[in-house]
Amino acid sequence: GSEFSQQVEQEREHWEQEQEQEQRQQGGDRNNGPDREYERPRRISPRSISKERWVETMVVGDSKLVDYHGSGNVESYIFTIMNM
Incomplete structure (x- = not known):
């Protein structure tokens, strides 16, 4: 840092x-x-x-995302995308 x-x-x-x-x-x-x-x-x-600076980000997943990835995997999927 x-x-x-x-x-x-x-x-x-x-x-x-x-x-x-x-x-x-x-x-x-x-x-x-x-x-x-x-x-x-x-x-x-x-x-x-x-x-050091902070960036605030709002992530939204719609119903198509839940349908495709399943409700149990959506959070994991979104966190994976955010860490890229």
Whole structure:
């Protein structure tokens, strides 16, 4: 869930910082070419972290569904379809 996405986000930001540091060591970063004066490195903007969301779904089975699958199997059939 959210702990995993936070960990992934931290790893990505760490990777970006390493990339920027590597670029500066090679004579410039992504925003400043090697011939330009050194400027303060850009600040990494915080990224949005996905939040859990809910989806409400209403499922309706009509009489033809009951006739075809039988009244004892309709619930199982509908749950199977919903899990696909």
